[in-house]
Amino acid sequence: MKKRKIIKIGKIEMTVFTFVILIITSILFISNIVLMFFANTDATKGRLIFNIFESLLMFGLILLPTIASKITHLKIPPVMEILYIVFCTGSIIFGEIFDFYGLIHGWDSMLHAFSGVLLGILGYVIINTFNRVNGQEFKFSPIFVCFWVLCFGLAMGALWEIFEYLCDEWFGTNMQQYMVSDSTLATGEGLVGHAALKDTMKDLMLDLAGCLIVSFIGYFELKKQKKGIATIYLETNKTKTEEKKEGNVI
Numbered sequence: 001m002k003k004r005k006i007i008k009i010g011k012i013e014m015t016v017f018t019f020v021i022l023i024i025t026s027i028l029f030i031s032n033i034v035l036m037f038f039a040n041t042d043a044t045k046g047r048l049i050f051n052i053f054e055s056l057l058m059f060g061l062i063l064l065p066t067i068a069s070k071i072t073h074l075k076i077p078p079v080m081e082i083l084y085i086v087f088c089t090g091s092i093i094f095g096e097i098f099d100f101y102g103l104i105h106g107w108d109s110m111l112h113a114f115s116g117v118l119l120g121i122l123g124y125v126i127i128n129t130f131n132r133v134n135g136q137e138f139k140f141s142p143i144f145v146c147f148w149v150l151c152f153g154l155a156m157g158a159l160w161e162i163f164e165y166l167c168d169e170w171f172g173t174n175m176q177q178y179m180v181s182d183s184t185l186a187t188g189e190g191l192v193g194h195a196a197l198k199d200t201m202k203d204l205m206l207d208l209a210g211c212l213i214v215s216f217i218g219y220f221e222l223k224k225q226k227k228g229i230a231t232i233y234l235e236t237n238k239t240k241t242e243e244k245k246e247g248n249v250i
Contacts, residue, residue: 012066015078018085021093022062028097029055050185051097058092074234080125083118087111095184102183112157112203116210119156121229123149123211124218128233142222145230146215150208157207161200176200 007019014022032051039045065076065084090111094100100107127148131140164175174186177199181188190196218230 011070012063013069014062014066015081015085017082018062018065021085021089022059025055025058025062025093028093029059047185054092054096058088061088061092072234073236074129075236076234077125077232080121080232083121087114087118090114099183101177102181102186108177108199109202109206112206113210115160116153116157116207116212117214118210119153119207120149120211120214120218121232122156123152124214124230125232125234126152128231132233142219145222146219149215149218150211153207153211153214154204157204161203164200 006013006015009019029052032048032055036045036048036052039048062085065081068074069076090100090107095107095111124145127140127145161176167173167175168178172187174181174184178191178196179186179188180191191198214229217228220226221228221230
């Protein structure tokens with residue numbers, strides 16, 4: 001098996017790609033703090049505070065796979081970690097901090113389609129991992145597995161839309177893009193009627209499209225019994241104590 005290219009920072013392990021994004025996030029965090037001392041307007045200060053908060057959020061998202069791995073003692077597949085970090089980078093760093101949501105038309109749609117793919121792969125990872133608990137495997141039909149992947153992806157997409165709605169309701173943001181502008185921090189005239197629902201429904205349909213693509217690919221992999229995205233699962237990350245115990249067994 002090909003050895004993972006990882007970097008260790010104390011007890012924290014991450015891929016090289018994740019480490020690079022961590023460095024970029026650190027630079028953004030520090031630079032926005034420094035710029036706070038030179039801000040002349042309340043609007044500029046508000047934007048910088050928002051960027052600092054988003055940088056802290058990105059730190060948390062970067063460390064989440066490592067924390068989850070430590071708690072569950074499961075190794076997260078490198079491909080899953082990289083796809084996850086790519087999505088977080090596109091959403092938080094480019095989308096929020098650099099405001100690509102407002103500057104580039106369709107940026108939000110692209111990320112939602114990508115999230116559908118990511119959630120679809122995660123659906124396969126979850127069902128394959130639980131299918132190997134205690135070394136026991138139950139043979140699920142390809143149709144059932146693909147249906148599970150679709151349901152899982154749509155459920156996660158719906159939860160995200162609820163999160164966006166609550167953020168807009170509580171903090172006055174524009175995450176559901178119910179304002180005329182696409183920017184997350186937009187204020188002013190709001191859309192009405194059918195137009196106000198367009199972003200939410202479009203996002204859910206894009207989630208569905210991404211999951212469908214992954215489901216179809218996975219279906220043919222399972223039918224032909226080929227290794228790929230439909231066979232990824234979380235491996236056990238044994239502790240040092242467990243490794244010593246196994247080493248003493250003759």
